[in-house]
Amino acid sequence: MMERFVEIVGAANAIREDARMQPYMTEWRGTYQGRAALVLSPGNVAEVSAILKLASETNTKIVTQGGNTGLTGAQIPFEHGREILLSTRRLNRVRNVDAASDVMIVEAGVTLAQAQNAAAAENRLFPLSLASEGSCSIGGNIATNAGGTAVIAYGNMRDLVLGLEVVLASGEIWNGIKALRKDNAGYDLKQMFIGSEGTLGIITAASLRLFAQPRARVVALVGLNSPEEAIALYAQAREIAGLSLTALELIPRFGLDIMVKHMGKGNPIAKAFPWYVLIELSGADSFISLAERMLEILPENAAIAQSERQANELWSLREGLSEAQKFEGASIKHDVSVPISSLAEFIRQALAELAQKFPRVRPLPFGHLGDGNLHFNISQPEGENSADFRAKTDEINAILHGLTRQFGGSIAAEHGIGRLKRELLEQVKSPVEMEMMRGLKRMLDPQNILNPGKVV
Numbered sequence: 033m034m035e036r037f038v039e040i041v042g043a044a045n046a047i048r049e050d051a052r053m054q055p056y057m058t059e060w061r062g063t064y065q066g067r068a069a070l071v072l073s074p075g076n077v078a079e080v081s082a083i084l085k086l087a088s089e090t091n092t093k094i095v096t097q098g099g100n101t102g103l104t105g106a107q108i109p110f111e112h113g114r115e116i117l118l119s120t121r122r123l124n125r126v127r128n129v130d131a132a133s134d135v136m137i138v139e140a141g142v143t144l145a146q147a148q149n150a151a152a153a154e155n156r157l158f159p160l161s162l163a164s165e166g167s168c169s170i171g172g173n174i175a176t177n178a179g180g181t182a183v184i185a186y187g188n189m190r191d192l193v194l195g196l197e198v199v200l201a202s203g204e205i206w207n208g209i210k211a212l213r214k215d216n217a218g219y220d221l222k223q224m225f226i227g228s229e230g231t232l233g234i235i236t237a238a239s240l241r242l243f244a245q246p247r248a249r250v251v252a253l254v255g256l257n258s259p260e261e262a263i264a265l266y267a268q269a270r271e272i273a274g275l276s277l278t279a280l281e282l283i284p285r286f287g288l289d290i291m292v293k294h295m296g297k298g299n300p301i302a303k304a305f306p307w308y309v310l311i312e313l314s315g316a317d318s319f320i321s322l323a324e325r326m327l328e329i330l331p332e333n334a335a336i337a338q339s340e341r342q343a344n345e346l347w348s349l350r351e352g353l354s355e356a357q358k359f360e361g362a363s364i365k366h367d368v369s370v371p372i373s374s375l376a377e378f379i380r381q382a383l384a385e386l387a388q389k390f391p392r393v394r395p396l397p398f399g400h401l402g403d404g405n406l407h408f409n410i411s412q413p414e415g416e417n418s419a420d421f422r423a424k425t426d427e428i429n430a431i432l433h434g435l436t437r438q439f440g441g442s443i444a445a446e447h448g449i450g451r452l453k454r455e456l457l458e459q460v461k462s463p464v465e466m467e468m469m470r471g472l473k474r475m476l477d478p479q480n481i482l483n484p485g486k487v488v
């Protein structure tokens with residue numbers, strides 16, 4: 033039967049040997065190591081459709097993978113090895129950039145960096161920005177509703193998608209590519225596929241919103257004494273900079289220390305602080321007027337980038353954190369959001385509870401403060417065995433997720449559910465919500481061939 037699948041894409045675009053499949057089978061963090069019967073790389077929507085028709089006929093399970101940068105195991109097949117992995121890497125054409133309409137149509141396997149570059153080549157901005165942008169794909173960004181560092185100003189991926197082309201489980205193709213800003217003709221079907229993690233259909237292309245390129249940007253790093261001060265800074269920045277505020281990221285001292293220790297970075301602020309905030313203003317204003325506004329916002333202990341090179345250098349302090357944390361041994365990660373007004377209190381209570389129950393662990397709560405979204409990572413105690421630390425995962429999760437729920441937050445703010453949080457989903461969603469989600473899945477994928485065992 034596998035021969036029939038190979039015929040659809042041609043032998044050159046199918047992999048059967050375990051060794052050559054390896055790069056597709058391991059997750060970025062190494063949490064999941066899968067196996068598959070076959071890796072297929074279709075080159076166009078007709079081939080994707082033919083694969084799903086045959087999968088429906090033969091009840092073969094399909095795991096879609098873009099850049100393989102997802103952090104919940106959703107893109108990795110199960111260990112039993114009977115699933116087919118469908119890689120979108122050959123769906124890599126930029127179909128059209130329409131600068132006048134501020135719309136771009138790209139295929140699902142185009143990397144985020146390629147999409148940004150295609151927009152920039154027409155003097156437009158595609159604003160989604162993630163540390164994984166060199167590898168992650170537009171299809172993956174849509175299927176995970178990716179967020180990143182510019183959400184304050186431009187929203188999540190959901191806010192940037194105008195239309196989708198999707199192959200349904202049956203193999204039918206839905207061409208919902210639109211360039212419209214307004215379309216209330218019936219249900220907004222694209223929303224079902226955004227954030228669906230490969231469980232409801234395979235996205236093959238999308239029309240995306242573009243914006244004016246900012247004329248200038250000003251980036252600064254600020255040293256602060258508490259998360260409360262960081263929240264106050266955010267309020268001040270919104271007040272003074274309005275829509276020019278494009279990013280506001282929290283970095284704890286431990287984060288900056290490991291960037292210095294492992295990534296060869298310098299701390300641009302001489303005095304040591306327990307917390308830091310990276311702040312970016314950008315937009316139609318000149319560098320000078322943005323810098324003036326930045327000075328109005330900033331307290332005393334801050335470093336302002338004087339050049340693009342320095343701005344990138346400041347950003348690298350934030351973007352390298354996940355990488356640097358790997359050098360500190362095992363870590364237990366949480367991707368949570370709470371209302372911004374509760375964020376400081378949430379951090380205070382979480383740190384206090386952790387200190388009381390696990391005094392030697394090293395918390396690293398960092399990330400998108402302006403979205404109320406933290407990557408609340410916790411590194412193992414120095415010198416402790418990693419397995420002993422990992423054995424505490426459930427207890428540590430209970431603290432973080434318990435508090436998140438208490439504050440009305442989400443336990444999957446950015447990275448989705450995948451395999452990692454599937455059981456948690458049942459605990460945080462009401463029976464009504466679970467049944468609506470299962471109903472959608474039954475309707476769109478009645479044989480459960482699309483990424484089974486993930487999300488619902």
Ligand SMILES: Cc1cc2nc3c(=O)[nH]c(=O)nc-3n(C[C@H](O)[C@H](O)[C@H](O)COP(=O)(O)OP(=O)(O)OC[C@H]3O[C@@H](n4cnc5c(N)ncnc54)[C@H](O)[C@@H]3O)c2cc1C
Nearest residue numbers: 098099100101102106169171172173175178179229230235
């Ligand atoms: C260093 C680093 C930093 C990151 N920073 C951020 C961040 O700031 N914000 C953020 O939101 N995420 C972040 N991520 C997570 C990740 O990059 C995003 O989730 C990204 O959107 C995944 O894209 P991908 O192409 O790699 O998808 P994959 O990992 O290949 O797949 C992810 C999910 O999408 C599904 N999928 C992929 N393509 C399709 C398709 N065409 N049709 C249907 N389903 C599909 C897969 O089945 C899977 O469920 C980061 C990851 C890393 C490694």
